[in-house]
Amino acid sequence: MREKSHTTELRVRGLVVREVLLGETDKLLSVMTAEYGRIPIMAKGARSIKSHLITSAQLMCYSELTFYEREGRRWLREASPIEVFYPIRLDIEGFALAQYFFSICCELFPEGNADGAADMLRLLLNSLYAIMTDLRPQPLIKAAFEFKAMALSGFAPDLDGCAECGAVDSPYMLLDLAGGTLRCEKCVERAIREDINQSLISRTEEERRGAAASFSLSPELLGLLRFIAAAPIKRFLSFEAEGTVAAQLGAVCENYLCNQLERGFETLDFWHSLRLAQSSGGQKEQT
CATH class of the missing domain: 2.40.50.140 (Nucleic acid-binding proteins)
Known part of the structure; x- marks a missing residue:
């Protein structure tokens, strides 16, 4: 039976x-x-x-x-x-940004993977609340979410100091977007002197591509990245950034995520297209 x-x-x-x-x-x-x-x-x-x-x-x-x-x-x-999150549904840019966050979540968390899921859920909810309440300008929320999501998922770069000499401070640090390591000004200049025909100290084609994908970090920008990576989720947006620094923060966080995951996102492209259309139309977001 x-x-x-x-x-x-x-x-x-x-x-x-x-x-x-x-x-x-x-x-x-x-x-x-x-x-x-x-x-x-x-x-x-x-x-x-x-x-x-x-x-x-x-x-x-x-x-x-x-x-x-x-x-x-x-x-x-x-x-x-x-x-x-009803107010976000009335804001096309906010809704597009939320969909981008969901795309990142789905990429970083395959179905059935519970490791770190509680933190990612909290990050998503805090970020949606920030969008809904205009806690920070959307580009800052986006940058902080990108970098914090990578940190929570084990993709954080080593921001403690220069990978070559261990220096913590420098007039600038070069972040290898593929390798996730820092090089201080002195080590970058020394590597260039040692072999002007190679990028940094790369020896293989893969390393040359990685070295080419790098981003120069000012002390202020590096400090922001360190804060976002280390801050509790409830405080990861407790920072201020304006003008050039804010723009650079957005660029490095987005490029780091896309380099590490080796892909782009249609939802990201759509959010950028909305921002561009608004800017071109002279209807700049009030921040």
């Missing part, structure tokens, strides 16, 4: 970071949770206007979810919204 299959029901708080539309009314949600990492949950009928799930089972909604497992899949039974 065939045994009756059993189901396991679980309750968890999670943030919807991706959704795939299926059929006429269904969704496959990708939910970032502290306990299980990023998990897929099928939301049957969640797109129907009559569904009790329509509000809480949508992208960028932080909800308390009750789901059951059957035959290796998770099915959403109930959902209660905790925070839907």
Whole structure:
């Protein structure tokens, strides 16, 4: 006689970071949770206007979810919204930035990887709150999120000092975006003198490419990176940066992330296109 299959029901708080539309009314949600990492949950009928799930089972909604497992899949039974970040949904730039953050989350956290998930969830929620409340200009929130996400995921560069001589301070430090190491001014100049035809001290083609992808850091810029990497998540945006320094911070954080992950993001390109269109139209963001 065939045994009756059993189901396991679980309750968890999670943030919807991706959704795939299926059929006429269904969704496959990708939910970032502290306990299980990023998990897929099928939301049957969640797109129907009559569904009790329509509000809480949508992208960028932080909800308390009750789901059951059957035959290796998770099915959403109930959902209660905790925070839907409604103001972000009214701001196309803010919504685009949130989607970029979700893209980074999905890249850094394959489904089922729970290691470090609690910190990433907190980082996402704090960053969404910052966007929603205009806590900082969006470019600063973006830069800090990029660098902090990399630090939490084990991709942080070694910012303690020069990889060659150990110097902590220098008129400038050169950050190798591929290797994640620093070179002080004296070591850079010495390497150039030793072999003017090579970039830094590279010997292989791979090293030459890595050395070419580098970024010059002023003491102020290096101090900001060190702060973001080391700060508690609740304080990772507790810094000020304006003008050239803010622009450089945005550039180095974005380039470091893309170099380390060896890819770009369509969501990032879209956010940049919105910023460019706004600037070109003379409607600059009030910061």
